[in-house]
Amino acid sequence: MGRWEPNARSRLEQAALDLYLEHGFERTSVAEIALRAGLTERTFFRHYADKREVLFSCPSLLQQLFTDAVTQAPESATPIEAVAAAIEATAAVLQERREYTLRRQTIIAASAELQERELIKLASLSATLADALRQRGVEDACANLAAEAGIAVFKVATRLWVEQSGQGDLSRFVKESFEGLRAVTAGT
Amino acid sequence: MGRWEPNARSRLEQAALDLYLEHGFERTSVAEIALRAGLTERTFFRHYADKREVLFSCPSLLQQLFTDAVTQAPESATPIEAVAAAIEATAAVLQERREYTLRRQTIIAASAELQERELIKLASLSATLADALRQRGVEDACANLAAEAGIAVFKVATRLWVEQSGQGDLSRFVKESFEGLRAVTAGT
DNA sequence: CAACCGATGTCAGTCGCTGTCATCACCCGA
DNA sequence: TCGGGTGATGACAGCGACTGACATCGGTTG
Numbered sequence: 544m545g546r547w548e549p550n551a552r553s554r555l556e557q558a559a560l561d562l563y564l565e566h567g568f569e570r571t572s573v574a575e576i577a578l579r580a581g582l583t584e585r586t587f588f589r590h591y592a593d594k595r596e597v598l599f600s601c602p603s604l605l606q607q608l609f610t611d612a613v614t615q616a617p618e619s620a621t622p623i624e625a626v627a628a629a630i631e632a633t634a635a636v637l638q639e640r641r642e643y644t645l646r647r648q649t650i651i652a653a654s655a656e657l658q659e660r661e662l663i664k665l666a667s668l669s670a671t672l673a674d675a676l677r678q679r680g681v682e683d684a685c686a687n688l689a690a691e692a693g694i695a696v697f698k699v700a701t702r703l704w705v706e707q708s709g710q711g712d713l714s715r716f717v718k719e720s721f722e723g724l725r726a727v728t729a730g731t
Numbered sequence: 732m733g734r735w736e737p738n739a740r741s742r743l744e745q746a747a748l749d750l751y752l753e754h755g756f757e758r759t760s761v762a763e764i765a766l767r768a769g770l771t772e773r774t775f776f777r778h779y780a781d782k783r784e785v786l787f788s789c790p791s792l793l794q795q796l797f798t799d800a801v802t803q804a805p806e807s808a809t810p811i812e813a814v815a816a817a818i819e820a821t822a823a824v825l826q827e828r829r830e831y832t833l834r835r836q837t838i839i840a841a842s843a844e845l846q847e848r849e850l851i852k853l854a855s856l857s858a859t860l861a862d863a864l865r866q867r868g869v870e871d872a873c874a875n876l877a878a879e880a881g882i883a884v885f886k887v888a889t890r891l892w893v894e895q896s897g898q899g900d901l902s903r904f905v906k907e908s909f910e911g912l913r914a915v916t917a918g919t
Numbered sequence: 920c921a922a923c924c925g926a927t928g929t930c931a932g933t934c935g936c937t938g939t940c941a942t943c944a945c946c947c948g949a
Numbered sequence: 950t951c952g953g954g955t956g957a958t959g960a961c962a963g964c965g966a967c968t969g970a971c972a973t974c975g976g977t978t979g
Contacts, residue, residue, distance in 0.1 A: 547944075547958070572934065583959055588936060623915050658854070659847035666850055684887065688908065689915045691883035699875045720876065727811050727877045728916045735927070735975080760965060771928055776967065921979090928973070935966080942959070949951085 552590045554580040559597040564646065568594075568654040595660045598647055602664050606671050608632055613675035622681045626672055626693035627721050633697070634713040641709045648705050669694045696720040740778045742768040747785040752834065756782075756842040783848045786835055790852050794859050796820055801863035810869045814860055814881035815909050821885070822901040829897045836893050857882045884908040 548554070558579035562571040573594055577584045591597050612629035620628070637644045651657040672690035677683065700716035736742070746767035750759040761782055765772045779785050800817035808816070825832045839845040860878035865871065888904035 551957080573936085574934085584935090585937090585960080586958060589957080592936095594935070621915075655851065659851045662850035662854060663843065663847045666846070684891070684908070684911055685915055687887050687890070688883070688911050691887060692880065692912060692916060695876070695879035695883050699872065699879060702875070703872070720872070723872055723876050724880060725916045727809075727873055728880060728913045739926080761967085762965080772966090773929080773968090774927060777926080780967095782966070923978075924976090926974085926976105929971085931969090933966105933968080935964105937962100937964080939961085940959100941961105943957085944955100945957105946955080947953090949953100 548581065551580070551582060551586065555582065555587055555590055556597055556600075560646065560650070563598075563650045568650060568657055595657055598650065598657065599660055599664055602668065605633060605636075605668060608636065609668060609671050610675045613672065613679065616679075622676050622679075622685060622689040623692065623721075625676065625679065626689050627696075627717075629672060629675075630693050630697050630700075630721075631714050631717050634700070634717045637701070638709075638713045645705065645709050648701075652705075665694050665698070692724060696724055699723075736769065739768070739770060739774065743770065743775055743778055744785055744788075748834065748838070751786075751838045756838060756845055783845055786838065786845065787848055787852055790856065793821060793824075793856060796824065797856060797859050798863045801860060801867065804867075810864050810867075810873060810877040811880065811909075813864065813867065814877050815884075815905075817860060817863075818881050818885050818888075818909075819902050819905050822888070822905045825889070826897075826901045833893065833897050836889075840893075853882050853886070880912060884912055887911075 555576060559571070559576045562576055562579065565571075573587050574584045577587045580587075591600070609629045609632075612632045613625045616625035616628050651661055669687075669690045672693055673686040676686035676689060681689070696717060700713065700720040703716045703720075704711055704713045743764060747759070747764045750764055750767065753759075761775050762772050765775045768775075779788070797817045797820075800820045801813045804813035804816050839849055857875075857878045860881055861874040864874035864877060869877070884905060888901065888908040891904045891908075892899055892901045
């Protein structure tokens with residue numbers, strides 16, 4: 544694989560994360576990142592579609608996680624239970640990578656541009672969830688609602704967790720938020 | 732106000748919408764928009780922060796709508812009821828501007844970049860909703876969940892409405908989606 | 920009439936991103 | 950061992966989004 548210095552991609556990622564943390568996302572140019580990684584700007588764009596994508600290369604992993612979790616949920620599980628299983632599985636993964644996740648969230652929180660990207664990735668995950676639900680035979684509108692609700696819970700729970708610097712248990716926040724959502728929506 | 736030809740801003744908006752529909756968002760340059768509006772590129776950026784913002788100048792209006800609706804909801808209303816009132820008020824507005832709303836959604840649906848902006852505007856509306864709820868004395872986590880749930884419903888309902896070319900009644904879709912959400916979340 | 924002020928034009932420049940072509944290191948078969 | 954193939958990288962030119970600085974124009978005000 545690696546012909547020159549190996550790990551070009553991870554060197555780029557490391558350089559980018561460091562610079563984004565040091566100087567902020569907007570004030571970091573791709574040329575700087577490439578320089579620190581010992582590569583050229585052009586090479587950066589061969590590894591990442593754009594300057595933001597460095598922080599969002601994992602989602603394909605999460606997509607798989609979501610699909611698997613929903614597919615493997617017991618037949619008796621309701622749509623929202625299947626979704627909850629997927630979200631909790633994700634929460635566990637984030638909890639494991641606590642340090643990385645927090646650094647990443649810090650960077651994203653400081654840049655509207657990055658928040659936009661984050662939101663569209665979450666929307667894409669919502670679509671993935673809804674698809675997986677439909678394959679379980681869940682009706683269309685219901686699948687979309689369950690998926691959106693799950694993502695909403697994920698957002699709220701993650702925010703709580705990050706506000707505490709990841710000291711609490713993310714999975715517990717997720718469970719509590721699902722409870723909270725149920726309580727809130729019940730009162731219609 | 733207008734010294735030269737009046738309505739510079741609305742001319743820019745009109746030109747932009749037309750070109751976005753004709754050639755797509757990405758394939759339209761700001762220079763083209765300005766040319767069609769009889770202005771310069773620089774002037775475009777004095778009226779709109781960026782190329783996308785032409786399609787998102789209204790949200791401040793929606794912000795007000797949301798805040799008012801939540802504030803004016805009867806004291807007896809539960810958080811989710813207050814949110815529902817706000818979403819339904821918005822639905823009514825969109826329904827009134829059916830033609831514009833559909834054109835706008837068509838353009839947005841064709842561009843990932845525009846979808847990102849749409850999502851962050853919706854997130855901002857969610858924050859507005861949550862704020863308004865907190866001012867009613869609703870507890871923090873509860874407010875966030877109710878707001879996110881409301882936006883989720885709004886997304887789903889709007890998608891349904893647009894899929895039918897706006898022929899159905901958006902307010903009804905909103906109400907049905909709130910019902911659906913309640914049904915879905917109840918099954919935990 | 921003159922000073923003033925806000926909206927626009929002009930110009931130069933930075934930066935994100937892309938297409939193109941050359942180059943280099945490694946692998947593989949003769 | 951040598952020469953060609955292959956994939957990653959470098960070098961360069963160029964477009965378009967966006968910004969800062971300054972000039973200009975037109976209506977307003979005193």
